[in-house]
Amino acid sequence: MQDNNIRKIAIIGGGTSGWMSAAALAQVLRGKYSEITLIESDDIGTVGVGEATVPPMHIFNRMLDLNEADFMRKTQATFKLGIQFVNWARLGDSYLHGFGDIGKDINAIRFYHYWLKLSQQGLVEDLDNYKIASVAALQGKFMLPIDQPDSPLSEIAYAFHFDAGLYARYLREYAEARGVKRIEGKVINTRLFDNGFIEAVTLESGEQITADLFIDCSGFRGLLIEEALKTGYEDWSHWLPCDRAWAVATENCGEPKPYTKAIAHSAGWQWCIPLQHRTGNGHVFSSKFMSEDEARSILMNNLDGQAKGEPRLLKFITGKRKKVWQKNCVAIGLSSGFMEPLESTSIYLVQSALARLVTLFPNKNFDQHTIDEFNRQSDFEVERIRDFLILHYHATSRNDSVFWDYCRTMAIPPTLTEKIELFKSSGRVFRTAAEMFSDQSWIAVMNGQGIFPATYHPLVDRLSNDDVVRRAENIKKVIEKSVALMPSHAQFINHYCKAGIPD
Ligand SMILES: Cc1cc2nc3c(=O)[nH]c(=O)nc-3n(C[C@H](O)[C@H](O)[C@H](O)COP(=O)(O)OP(=O)(O)OC[C@H]3O[C@@H](n4cnc5c(N)ncnc54)[C@H](O)[C@@H]3O)c2cc1C
Numbered sequence: 146m147q148d149n150n151i152r153k154i155a156i157i158g159g160g161t162s163g164w165m166s167a168a169a170l171a172q173v174l175r176g177k178y179s180e181i182t183l184i185e186s187d188d189i190g191t192v193g194v195g196e197a198t199v200p201p202m203h204i205f206n207r208m209l210d211l212n213e214a215d216f217m218r219k220t221q222a223t224f225k226l227g228i229q230f231v232n233w234a235r236l237g238d239s240y241l242h243g244f245g246d247i248g249k250d251i252n253a254i255r256f257y258h259y260w261l262k263l264s265q266q267g268l269v270e271d272l273d274n275y276k277i278a279s280v281a282a283l284q285g286k287f288m289l290p291i292d293q294p295d296s297p298l299s300e301i302a303y304a305f306h307f308d309a310g311l312y313a314r315y316l317r318e319y320a321e322a323r324g325v326k327r328i329e330g331k332v333i334n335t336r337l338f339d340n341g342f343i344e345a346v347t348l349e350s351g352e353q354i355t356a357d358l359f360i361d362c363s364g365f366r367g368l369l370i371e372e373a374l375k376t377g378y379e380d381w382s383h384w385l386p387c388d389r390a391w392a393v394a395t396e397n398c399g400e401p402k403p404y405t406k407a408i409a410h411s412a413g414w415q416w417c418i419p420l421q422h423r424t425g426n427g428h429v430f431s432s433k434f435m436s437e438d439e440a441r442s443i444l445m446n447n448l449d450g451q452a453k454g455e456p457r458l459l460k461f462i463t464g465k466r467k468k469v470w471q472k473n474c475v476a477i478g479l480s481s482g483f484m485e486p487l488e489s490t491s492i493y494l495v496q497s498a499l500a501r502l503v504t505l506f507p508n509k510n511f512d513q514h515t516i517d518e519f520n521r522q523s524d525f526e527v528e529r530i531r532d533f534l535i536l537h538y539h540a541t542s543r544n545d546s547v548f549w550d551y552c553r554t555m556a557i558p559p560t561l562t563e564k565i566e567l568f569k570s571s572g573r574v575f576r577t578a579a580e581m582f583s584d585q586s587w588i589a590v591m592n593g594q595g596i597f598p599a600t601y602h603p604l605v606d607r608l609s610n611d612d613v614v615r616r617a618e619n620i621k622k623v624i625e626k627s628v629a630l631m632p633s634h635a636q637f638i639n640h641y642c643k644a645g646i647p648d
Pocket of ligand 1 (some may be wrong): 191192195196197332368427492
């Protein structure tokens with residue numbers, strides 16, 4: 146009988162997405178089912194600035210059976226409890242999108258509604274005070290969650306900051322140890338069958354690499370998905386106008402903060418990502434509203450530590466590939482699209498695409514229904530993330546620059562309008578199907594960006610005001626006491642995953 150299974154997989158690209166794909170497929174297929182080859186070109190290099198992640202990264206690490214402390218040591222990683230947004234809602238303002246839940250549900254109603262009732266009467270403090278990740282982050286504290294269900298210490302949700310170059314190297318070792326074959330070389334041509342499927346890629350050396358399934362991890366250009374298969378790109382820059390970033394590393398100054406900082410400027414924003422051996426910085430901006438030179442000097446004039454070298458300019462167009470799976474090619478990583486790094490979602494999207502690929506893994510027939518389902522799920526996921534990102538730009542009262550005037554007044558996708566309007570009228574927000582961000586994340590950002598609902602959930606009135614005040618006060622106190630027990634982030638890293646001096 147003819148073997149219809151996928152026996153040869155070729156991954157083009159050895160950046161974060163290429164090596165994540167190689168590691169995950171090697172682990173799932175265990176080297177016996179398919180032969181995996183990864184091609185990367187030392188001449189072309191990687192983007193190499195994806196350094197902040199989101200909590201679902203744990204699922205990926207668990208799938209690979211990684212030892213967390215080892216992974217952190219080898220990638221100079223620190224912990225991340227959320228993102229601090231400075232100057233986003235208005236100049237001088239700051240809030241945290243901390244990971245995890247806000248307060249504790251009472252009688253099956255989100256704590257946020259109780260908080261809303263009290264805040265309308267001026268009886269509560271900022272929302273950040275009712276989330277353990279946010280309180281710990283601002284005090285520079287960290288510990289791993291403990292197994293004590295009644296304690297907020299069991300609810301600590303965290304992610305990582307890591308060195309993207311070291312992460313790719315780490316996963317390369319992992320993948321090669323599990324049988325992935327690496328070829329160094331530049332792909333100069335893609336050969337197609339008459340039906341449009343990819344037959345082989347040709348390297349500069351003349352070598353031809355054939356495969357049943359091709360994974361395009363070649364970065365923004367989309368060597369296979371776009372240059373060979375002409376899939377097309379949906380441009381979202383009218384909603385997400387930033388299209389450039391200057392990136393530079395600095396020496397650390399002070400202890401690493403357990404959160405990413407995102408400081409809004411007049412035509413974009415600046416990130417600050419503390420690692421063990423250095424701090425990653427960048428200024429993401431819109432070239433329609435600011436020149437590259439001005440953006441560069443804003444970055445260089447707003448660094449906390451000494452710059453390690455000259456800044457690097459990266460160019461991108463926010464949007465997504467029209468189809469991320471075409472024929473026998475699946476685009477993963479930047480080749481599939483990019484929505485800017487504001488909520489650190491790109492590495493998550495690589496992980497999620499890989500999970501989807503495993504679930505919908507094809508055979509050589511490449512069933513079109515399976516491909517369509519993959520594309521439908523991918524579109525849904527990125528469109529919901531896109532809405533969440535637009536929210537940060539659109540829901541602002543900043544009117545101090547043409548950029549912010551544009552963002553504040555631009556037309557937004559109807560799916561986002563619906564979410565904002567429901568929240569404004571009722572304080573309610575729902576996670577639609579398998580969208581990435583939970584209602585708690587939406588609430589943190591809507592509230593932080595200054596959207597205040599007209600009213601709260603009516604069933605909150607089942608409790609007396611005094612009772613609600615008492616419970617809110619209690620939640621805050623328990624969080625404060627719990628955070629007081631936590632070591633500093635730096636102490637925790639020193640004892641758990643201190644890295645050596647880098648090569
Ligand atoms: C400014 C900025 C900040 C970011 N910050 C974050 C963040 O904080 N968190 C996050 O999750 N994500 C972030 N990202 C996204 C993240 O960097 C990427 O998702 C991640 O690095 C994956 O990139 P990639 O592997 O798809 O592509 P790349 O890193 O571009 O790698 C492409 C690979 O393809 C190879 N290649 C290309 N052409 C050829 C060829 N012809 N022949 C052979 N090989 C070839 C190259 O050699 C390279 O190995 C950021 C991106 C940008 C631009």
